[in-house]
Amino acid sequence: MTYCVGLKLDRGIVMAADTRTNAGLDNVATFKKLHVWEKRGDRVICMMAAGNLAVTQSVVSLLSERLKSEDPGRPTLHTVDTMFQAARLVGSAVRDVRAIDGEALAANSESFSVTFLLGGQIKGEAPRLFQIYSAGNFIEASADTPFLQIGEHKYGKPILDRVTQADMRLGQAAKLVLLSFNSTLRSNLSVGMPIDMLLYNTDSFSAHRQTRIREDDPYFADLSHMWSEKLRDAVAEIPDFEI
């Protein structure tokens, strides 16, 4: 499984993805699921993937190869004018991969199940965040729902539901995302460190605030420890239930 979260905030976008892939419990590996296409000064596009790894990697490869296409009639992630158009490119790449591999996967009873989060900003519009489905269709995050999750999303949702606010600073939002990961990692084996993260500041058109948080990261270790303590304290401070 996988866990990825994207937040669209007033000050920018936070994208985070774990790196565990597993084809059964005895076949666990680390793969990057967060991909960034940057044209500094003009656009930053970040995509995170959940689902069949062969399919998601093909989609990423198709999108990257097409950047080099010389056909001016064929839009690419480097040339589209809006994030909506970028989401359509991703959707169409998903459909292309299905056209190539779908039948063989079906014949093998394997699922063509993928989901993507696509966030970023293209000069001329505000940052936007999309979730793209296996069918190539998609939804967009709005002010009402500033975060989207894919993969193993349930364990880490309650804390996001409670605390996320569109006017958070990115560093605050990143902390919240890491708390959401912390709960997920604790309760589900199929999600694993390290965590890749991008903090994108509105109108920066630069993807330089990217990092990989490893198991031994001192901030993450402190956060996990403090969070456990504070949760236990919070529970203890609430009066016990009596019938």
Add this chain to the structure above:
Amino acid sequence: MTYCVGLKLDRGIVMAADTRTNAGLDNVATFKKLHVWEKRGDRVICMMAAGNLAVTQSVVSLLSERLKSEDPGRPTLHTVDTMFQAARLVGSAVRDVRAIDGEALAANSESFSVTFLLGGQIKGEAPRLFQIYSAGNFIEASADTPFLQIGEHKYGKPILDRVTQADMRLGQAAKLVLLSFNSTLRSNLSVGMPIDMLLYNTDSFSAHRQTRIREDDPYFADLSHMWSEKLRDAVAEIPDFEI
């Protein structure tokens, strides 16, 4: 959907179930999913159900009807000697219902998917807690895993994972269970109030500590409010993340 939790602690057992059933979002109803068989001074057996309501109700009805059976060769929940035997009775009732309804359900492409939590104590042994599957087989909670959940279990699992301890008082455990419900209710529409709860004290052989917690319950309202505040405070007290 449904959410039920059972905890097996040193001092007894806590069982809690929501009451929402839905066949689609526009067909929501309230049904009791927590059932208690009590023979005061001798045994308390509590069962909670998730899954196809027609099936789970049939299982409960079969078990209850069989209590009146005059056949001394046929064990019932009132006569079995151990909770293990009680779990086998439930499993065999599940198989009986499948024999009656399974084919028709399959013909209608409906799922025969049910899960039960069965907790309680029969004189002569310590309290025990079981989870029974659609196939009628089951597992038992041990000291390593003092809680079992069925239904929509993911949202409410992180807090149980972190705080549950076998030596908790029942009132503490009940509070923890309600916090787990609180997170689930917030993040998932298919789980709904009221919550039915049984606190069973080891060796009491009495099910008198039972209650239904309604939406307007002042304790639950306070708990929800305090918990939200404390979580937000806890998040705020952790330093923000910086790249």
